[in-house]
Amino acid sequence: MTSANVQERKISSLHVLVVSLSLMMTIGAWLYSKQQVNLQIESRFEASKNRTIDLIVDRMSRYEDALWSGVAHVDTLGADVTAASWKHFASSLNIEEKYPGVNGIGLIQFVDRQNLQAYMTARESEERDFSIFPEHDLDFLLPITFIEPENINAAAVGLDVAHETNRRTGLLASRDSGGAQITGPIFLVQDSGHTPGFLFYTPFYSGAAPTSLSERRDRFAGVVYAPFVVRKLVEGLLSKDLRDVRFSLRDGEQLIYNEHDPDEPLHDDAPLFTDTVELDMYGRIWTVDVRTNQAFRAQNSFDQPNLILAGGLIIEILVISMLVMLTRSNQQAHRYAEELTKELRTKTDHLEKANAEIEQFVYVASHDLKTPVRGIGFLADVIEEDLEEIIGPLAKHPEIKSQIDMIRERVSRMNDLTKGIMEFSRVGHRDSDAGEHLSVSKLIEDCVADFEVDATTVQCSSDVEFIRYDSHNFRRVMENLIGNALKYHPNPRIARIEVSIEDLGEHLRVAVKDDGDGIPAEFHEKIFAVFQTLRVGSGPESTGIGLAIVKKAIQRNGFDIWLSSSDGHGAEFKFDWPKNQMQAEIELENVA
Structure with a gap:
């Protein structure tokens, strides 16, 4: 070949x-x-998901505030709370406008069976058609005494929530903790659609605020509560037409709300994104399953x-x-x-x-x-x-x-x-500088100026004042070696480069040493090949030709270049250079 x-x-x-x-x-x-x-x-899905979650949490927080205002109303009036005063309080909340999704706000009183007659007498004095239902064997009752607006919640007036486990458990948990509490899933008696709902309780006590569990149980007087149909609660958050995600709600293992039905408008059989979030919702764990819909897919196709x-x-x-x-x-x-x-x-x-x-x-x-x-x-x-x-x-x-x-x-x-x-x-053309001598000190000054570094960055010690042979290519070699030392230094502002030129009699020996990161031994030969560079990541750009030019220029004069370096300990390039044309011709004949 x-x-x-x-x-x-x-x-x-x-x-x-x-x-x-x-x-x-x-x-x-x-x-x-x-x-x-x-x-x-x-990120847009995350924003839509977080907005939905935040709406749920924020809205429940607002409902809680309304319930605590009811507790404050009871604490203010004490035993003087009547159907009329409760109706006046509820109307001041402007529930339908300020609290969309809530069915109403009511009062449940704790009634010991021994005090049942006195309780019923108080209700008769209000000239109301009032009765407690259904019957049970517990030694206490928890009847819904008042609820507004009464016209849409009439079926719940007189309901004894102690008769049913979820209603009773949530209420007693609120009593014992002294904080807001929701029940597990139930069906509201006033909901003709018979869809999942829950009750939201805040407790009140007789006398001064209790400080222990025993005091809370001894002085418990009842709760202010709000009944919710989950479907209406979600409708009050944000219309589905204004959302590009759909979600479902689970209380434990029970599904209480679902927008993932295939018959739902804009349902996406293969949503772009899905996620589930668990919410600690006033004593219950709600799992929110959020998925994108067809509107989200259409808006995010690029x-x-x-x-x-x-x-x-x-x-x-x-x-x-x-x-x-x-x-x-x-x-x-x-x-x-x-x-x-x-x-x-x-x-x-x-x-x-x-x-x-x-x-x-x-x-x-x-x-x-x-x-x-x-x-x-x-x-x-x-x-x-x-x-x-x-x-x-x-x-x-x-x-x-x-x-x-x-x-x-x-x-x-x-x-x-x-x-x-x-x-x-x-590389190797010398006609243009035949007979020209290159000042070593001027060369170093030019490099300092060209690379815009401090004069102390490049230190030079030389046995000769001038380079008398092939000065053009010598300048090219030195500029590449000094330039590379600065270019690949981790901090060029504090770099230190040492140049030495030693007269060995028959020829010159030149060394360029830096204090950079060094070059691993396995790359010592590779870096002199054309188009080879050790650049990684966001390091400085390189054509991979500079050191190839250096080696070619030196070899054209019959010598070679070698490298002493290790990773993390700087690098030192050494090469020989002819002192005159006769020496160059001798070296070239030896190579041939």
Whole structure:
């Protein structure tokens, strides 16, 4: 296999790598934008879910406040609470407007059977048709004495809540705790629909506020309560037409409210998001099952990821076209180089002319490559304009703006790669600086100025004042080594770089040492290869050509470069450089 064939094979592998990386970038951008859109949609679901939960908790808190105001009313009047005074109190609450979802507000009194006659006498004095029902064998009664509005709750007046377990258990728990309490699921006697409901209790006591369980039981006088039909409670929260989520409620194992029926309007058989939340609701555990509906799905369907994928694939086609052009150009360059090499073997005086012709060819190829690169940049601008016409200013869609900017950044990187390839091809040209001497101190001053660092950052000790051979490439080598030391330093402001040039008689030995993070041993050879970089994560961008240029420039003069470094302990690059042209020719003959 000829050297030209080997080179063509390397270039083909490079092309495959470039195409693969470009395709990975496109797919990565698509997946990233899709993930960002999904995160936005999920956050909207979380907001809708939290709003629903907060409405339930807030509304129950408001109902509790109303019940405690009833307790305050009872504490104020004591035994003088009458049907008329209770009706006046309930009307002042404006229940239908301020507390939608509640059936009413009532008073349940604790009656020992020994005091039943006195209790009934008090009711007769109010000239009311009042009776207690149903009969039971307990030694105390808990009749509903008053409830307003009475017209819609008449069936509940006189009901003894002690007769039924859930009603009685919740009330006694409220008595013992001294706090608000709701019952387990029940059916209200005044609910003709016979749907799940519950009672909400707040206790009151005779005399001063009790401080212990025994005092609360001894001085318990009754509760202020509110009856609820769960269906009406939810309707009072927020109309389903104004929500893009649906939910169900369970008290323990019993379903007390359900919006997940397939016959429900806007029901989604495969909701985008679901979640369950457990609420400690005044002594009961309510499980809220929240799911998105068809309205949520319609409002949260976005085509941005697909637009990005389509745009990326178009760019991918342009990149492949560009690489095909590059492959053809390289093949032509290799064939041309082979022809020139044959002539140069017998006509060494034509060497510089041939190099100039190759350099000119690289410039032409580079110019040809700029056209598709500019086309990619133009396409990015067109995509941005089209997207703004579809979805508005991209400032409101940072994820899309980020992907467009990423495309532009990759176009800029392609330009940098093209420039780097041109510079790599020109390493070794010395005609322009033949006979020129490079001041070592001036070189260090220029590096300090170019990299905008403090003068103390780069320290130099040198046995020679001038570099007298191939000064142009020597400057290029030093600028790359010092630049890399600063570029990859974790904190360039406090970096310390030491440059030493030692005269060994036959040649110069140069060392560039830094105090950065260092380079692991397994990468010491890799970093000198073309297009190889150790950049990770959000580290500085690199074309991977700088150190390849350094090595090529040094090897063109018959020497090599080596690295001493370990991870976390800085890096030191050392190389030899000829003192004059005679020394360079000797070294080149030794290499040959």
